[in-house]
Amino acid sequence: MDYIIIIISAIFVNNIVLNQFLGVCPFIGVSSKVETSAGMAGAVTFVMVIATIVTYLLQKYVLNVFGIAFMQTITFILVIASLVQLVEIILKKVSPTLYQALGIFLPLITTNCAVLGVAILAVQKDYNLIESVIYAISNAVGFGLALIVFAGLREHMDLVNIPKGMKGVPIAFLVAGLLALAFMGFAGLV
Amino acid sequence: MNHWKNFNKGFFKENAVFVLFLGLCPTLGVTTSAINGLGMGLATTFVLVMSNLVVSVVKSQIPDKVRIPSFIVIIASFVTMVELLMQAYVPALFEQLGLFIPLIVVNCLVLGRAEAFASKNNVVTSVIDGFGMGFGFAMALTILGGVREILGSGTIFGFDLHMFPLDADGNPITMIVFVLAPGAFIALGYLIVLINKINNKSVK
Numbered sequence: 001m002d003y004i005i006i007i008i009s010a011i012f013v014n015n016i017v018l019n020q021f022l023g024v025c026p027f028i029g030v031s032s033k034v035e036t037s038a039g040m041a042g043a044v045t046f047v048m049v050i051a052t053i054v055t056y057l058l059q060k061y062v063l064n065v066f067g068i069a070f071m072q073t074i075t076f077i078l079v080i081a082s083l084v085q086l087v088e089i090i091l092k093k094v095s096p097t098l099y100q101a102l103g104i105f106l107p108l109i110t111t112n113c114a115v116l117g118v119a120i121l122a123v124q125k126d127y128n129l130i131e132s133v134i135y136a137i138s139n140a141v142g143f144g145l146a147l148i149v150f151a152g153l154r155e156h157m158d159l160v161n162i163p164k165g166m167k168g169v170p171i172a173f174l175v176a177g178l179l180a181l182a183f184m185g186f187a188g189l190v
Numbered sequence: 191m192n193h194w195k196n197f198n199k200g201f202f203k204e205n206a207v208f209v210l211f212l213g214l215c216p217t218l219g220v221t222t223s224a225i226n227g228l229g230m231g232l233a234t235t236f237v238l239v240m241s242n243l244v245v246s247v248v249k250s251q252i253p254d255k256v257r258i259p260s261f262i263v264i265i266a267s268f269v270t271m272v273e274l275l276m277q278a279y280v281p282a283l284f285e286q287l288g289l290f291i292p293l294i295v296v297n298c299l300v301l302g303r304a305e306a307f308a309s310k311n312n313v314v315t316s317v318i319d320g321f322g323m324g325f326g327f328a329m330a331l332t333i334l335g336g337v338r339e340i341l342g343s344g345t346i347f348g349f350d351l352h353m354f355p356l357d358a359d360g361n362p363i364t365m366i367v368f369v370l371a372p373g374a375f376i377a378l379g380y381l382i383v384l385i386n387k388i389n390n391k392s393v394k
Binding site for chain 2 (some may be wrong): 018019020021022023024025028029070071072073074076077078081082110111112113116117120121124165166169170171172173174176177178180181183184
């Protein structure tokens with residue numbers, strides 16, 4: 001039951017993009033087409049889950065044991081940066097097709113605050129390993145959901161006659177605001 | 191490029207938030223009030239100036255291939271410093287900003303300036319660039335925070351403006367949506383339109 005609450009709360013109620021404002025840069029930057037958004041969502045899911053597992057273990061068995069929790073930021077970002085590189089190299093060897101699909105998004109993920117944010121949040125919320133993994137997966141799904149829905153809306157927006165000054169990013173923000181408003185409807189769910 | 195031009199480009203022409211759309215996560219996440227926006231902006235400015243300074247000093251020492259990881263470590267060190275300093279001296283603000291302080295590390299603005307500017311320019315211009323872009327970022331966050339605070343809570347920097355009617359219990363009836371998540375997106379969208387308008391006018 002706890003797991004279901006974590007899942008629903010992370011995907012809908014506290015959606016990582018629309019409610020917690022993590023990963024807004026790719027949300028605005030790469031969401032002009034549904035296909036690219038799906039690729040980005042896949043890459044983020046991949047890295048976020050692995051990063052959360054590794055940082056969880058590091059926090060528990062290295063940082064806490066040696067009493068150097070203040071090194072959290074530096075350690076986590078290094079882990080994420082090297083993980084992204086590692087994932088890139090492995091994917092290139094093991095599955096060239098997947099690499100083709102996700103490749104260009106991988107370097108961007110290092111500076112996606114959603115990945116670091118989820119890793120830190122999982123530690124702050126005192127989850128155990130299974131809960132952390134579920135939390136990471138649900139947040140990644142929430143990110144993908146927001147990104148793909150938003151990309152769908154933006155594809156339609158290309159066909160609409162919008163006032164000149166509002167074209168492009170400003171209207172994207174307004175639509176994101178309405179989407180966030182819609183997601184607020186989930187607030188009472190958990 | 192003279193120093194003054196280098197400094198003031200960060201405010202309007204190349205404003206990080208309104209024109210380049212960098213560092214959007216803290217921009218939207220912390221600006222529920224003007225003071226939070228200002229605090230976040232100044233913390234980011236500190237990291238930006240210091241990382242620009244260090245990167246421009248050591249740039250010839252760093253091999254090209256490990257450039258980005260090295261920059262990230264430099265930035266992360268200064269972020270940790272800011273984190274510890276804020277925890278010690280402004281604990282209330284530290285609580286409010288919460289997760290977004292460690293997330294300065296992944297603020298694309300900081301890494302972007304290190305990579306695009308400080309690794310190619312000398313120390314003085316890099317530091318000036320850091321101050322310019324940082325203050326521009328702080329200005330953007332303060333404006334956005336101010337707009338959201340005025341509309342959402344009827345106050346500015348904590349001073350009551352008495353601009354909203356009171357309900358039966360004596361509480362002001364404000365546009366609460368502006369301090370919630372959707373208001374951040376909507377307010378920023380309209381501010382970008384406004385800044386575009388100003389920038390277009392000054393070009394003509």
